[in-house]
Structures are given as C-alpha cells and as structure tokens.
Amino acid sequence: MSEIKTLEIPKWGLSMEEGTIAQWLIKEGDSFNKGDEICEIETTKIVNVLEAPFAGTLRKILAKDGATLPVGGLIAVCADSEVSDAEIERFITSLGGSAAQAPEAPSEQSKAETSAPVAEKAEQPQTVAASAPVPVKVAKGDYAVPESLQGYQTSNELFATPHALKLAEKHNVNLAKVTGSGREGRISVQDIQKAVQVAGGQWPDVKQQTQAKVVKSTADDSQVLATPVARRLAKQWGINLNDCRVSGTRGRVCKEDVEAVYYRNNPTPVNEQPLQCATQPQSTVTTVAMNGMRKAIASRLQAAKRNAPHFRLVV
Known part of the structure; x- marks a missing residue:
C-alpha cells in the first residue's frame, strides 16, 4: 500500500x-x-x-x-x-484541511441572509419620508418657521449667542426646542437654521445674509495707513482701504487685509477646483505587501519604541 x-x-x-x-x-x-x-x-x-x-x-x-x-x-x-x-x-x-486556502465564495444562503437586512433598511426610509413634514412654500430667501417651533420665550436658562437670540425673537422661534451644538450646548444661528429646516420650514443661509449686506465704501482712502503692497493691490482690485480691517503693525492695512476683502467680494466657485484638478494626470496608488524582512524590521522598531524608555537632552 x-x-x-x-x-x-x-x-x-x-x-x-x-x-x-x-x-x-x-x-x-x-x-x-x-x-x-x-x-x-x-x-x-x-x-x-x-x-x-x-x-x-x-x-x-x-x-x-x-x-x-x-x-x-x-x-x-x-x-x-x-x-x-x-x-x-x-x-x-x-488532518483538518489547510489554513492557507483561499476564502470560499459566499453561498446562496449567506447571500440571502445578508440581503434580508438590506432590504429591511431599504424599506425604512420610505416610511420616514411619508411621515416627514411638508415644506412650507415661501419665496426664496424668506423665513418660514413651522408651528411646532413657534413661541419665543425669554428665559435666563437659555444659552444662545446674541445673534441667535435676536433672530429668534424677531421670527418667534422657541429656543427651548432647539438643540445647541456649541460649547456647553450653546445655541447658534446655524442650530436654529438646522432645526427649522428639519421641521419643514425655511431659514436663509447665514453666509448669504452676510454677503447681501456688504456695502462698499466710497470715502477717500488716501489718508489710510497701509503698506505699499496693500495699497498697490487695493488699487489693482478696486478695493477701498476703508473697507479693510487693520491688522498690520503700527495700525496699517497689510496685504492680508486687502486679500480678505477681495476673496469676500469674489468667492471662489465650488466647482472651480475640481475642474483644475481634472486637467492634471491622476497618479495611481499601488499597495505593495511587505516582505518578511520588512515586517521584522517594523516589529522590532515598534517594540524598541514601546518597551525601551526614551528621553531627550537639550543643551
């Protein structure tokens, strides 16, 4: 045999x-x-x-x-x-088979078991969407607070920013029903906006509000203290130095102040950066497994860093 x-x-x-x-x-x-x-x-x-x-x-x-x-x-x-x-x-x-065999393909039964929870999850959003509140139809940029969030009340226990308190009082928003995301649960304008939109209302974006209120100054800026670079950029971009904040030394407007006004008045489009990147060749990343020697080197370095005490002396 x-x-x-x-x-x-x-x-x-x-x-x-x-x-x-x-x-x-x-x-x-x-x-x-x-x-x-x-x-x-x-x-x-x-x-x-x-x-x-x-x-x-x-x-x-x-x-x-x-x-x-x-x-x-x-x-x-x-x-x-x-x-x-x-x-x-x-x-x-x-002998118990081989531990180095390739993983077997999932059977039909396992596929059915894994697909069942997915099907249940897929049905769940349909039920939620059916019970979601219907958005209020108002003009774009207007405020529309749902009835569930109306009823402004003054209380010392409410912890919100001054701007949020002012807008809540103006538009009759009950801050007790708004969850704050700031430090120690402080309510901001963004929190009110999120709560109103989730409830089916409408609250204009804060950035759009601030950008709409920007008014360019027409006063003479020849006497404004500024660095030569800042004054040259302001003249090139048509920016009045009276609209710039003063953050330079000796009370002067610096280059960063003029650039801040320029980028505020000319925001970069969101889709501009991906279009620039699309013209460049995309580099492919290839993952290479470490050999035995590299694994040993990595484990030894990790053990030395973890077990050996390290201290540094500076003279």
Whole structure:
C-alpha cells in the first residue's frame, strides 16, 4: 500500500516562527527525488529553498504562492500515482484541511441572509419620508418657521449667542426646542437654521445674509495707513482701504487685509477646483505587501519604541 506523506514549513532557526511561500518550483503531478528543490520559502531574514526530504509525487498543493504559515504548517501532500484523489481528500480532511486556502465564495444562503437586512433598511426610509413634514412654500430667501417651533420665550436658562437670540425673537422661534451644538450646548444661528429646516420650514443661509449686506465704501482712502503692497493691490482690485480691517503693525492695512476683502467680494466657485484638478494626470496608488524582512524590521522598531524608555537632552 502506498504511503501518503506531507510537506511542512521547516524550522531553519531558533527565532523562526513562520514562513511565506515565495514560489513553487514544481507543479502538481510532478515527480521528484530526495534532495530536489521543491519551493522557495521566505522567512524574516532569508529566502531559502526547501529540499525534498524524500522521493515521491506532488499530488496536492495546499499553500499557494504568498501564503504565510507557522512552522510545521502543512503546505503540500505527496503520494504515488496509485493513490486515488478521494484518498488524498480524506487524508487532508483527517488532518483538518489547510489554513492557507483561499476564502470560499459566499453561498446562496449567506447571500440571502445578508440581503434580508438590506432590504429591511431599504424599506425604512420610505416610511420616514411619508411621515416627514411638508415644506412650507415661501419665496426664496424668506423665513418660514413651522408651528411646532413657534413661541419665543425669554428665559435666563437659555444659552444662545446674541445673534441667535435676536433672530429668534424677531421670527418667534422657541429656543427651548432647539438643540445647541456649541460649547456647553450653546445655541447658534446655524442650530436654529438646522432645526427649522428639519421641521419643514425655511431659514436663509447665514453666509448669504452676510454677503447681501456688504456695502462698499466710497470715502477717500488716501489718508489710510497701509503698506505699499496693500495699497498697490487695493488699487489693482478696486478695493477701498476703508473697507479693510487693520491688522498690520503700527495700525496699517497689510496685504492680508486687502486679500480678505477681495476673496469676500469674489468667492471662489465650488466647482472651480475640481475642474483644475481634472486637467492634471491622476497618479495611481499601488499597495505593495511587505516582505518578511520588512515586517521584522517594523516589529522590532515598534517594540524598541514601546518597551525601551526614551528621553531627550537639550543643551
């Protein structure tokens, strides 16, 4: 009766714990003699060739190229051609199979189980959308506060910004029903806007409000203190220095102050940046797995940083 033998990951050093199949030098069905080169195995230090410890025929490869197994892990089964494939499979099953096999494709039952929760989640937004409040139809840019948020009340317990308090009083918004997102739950104008929009109302954007109120000054700016660069940019862009804040040294308008006014009056379109990037060639990123030596270097550096005490001296 022919004997079924196995090939395993050898232990080539005291510190060797696992090995990676770099390349098989023979294929399934090939015969080999004792001492022939079977495959290349990579460790954390070297790439060595596994020599056949016996003569036989390679019947089944269990660890493909790139598979990593611990020392003693089963990589292949050898037997004579007289042994049937069924016996080989039973032998592998008795050993517990191979841990380096590729993951199996999901079965039809698992697909049905995973698709069932997805279907339930897909049905849920339809119910929520049916019960959502109907938005109030008003002119664009106007305020429309739903009845559920109306009823302004003055209370010392309300913690909101001055601008939010002023707008809430003007448009009859009950701040007790608004959740603040600021520090210690402080209510801002953005919080009121979000609450009104969620309830089905309308609240203009804060940025649009501030931009609509920008009024350019027509006063003489020749006596305004400014740096030469700021004055040249203001003349080039048609900006009055009286509209610029003063943040430079000795009370002068600097370059950044003029640029702030320019970008405020000429906001960059949102779609401009992607159009510029689309003309440039896109670089592809390729992920390369680390070999055994690089893994060992990384683990040693991590252990040294974690276990060894570090201190620095500055003179």
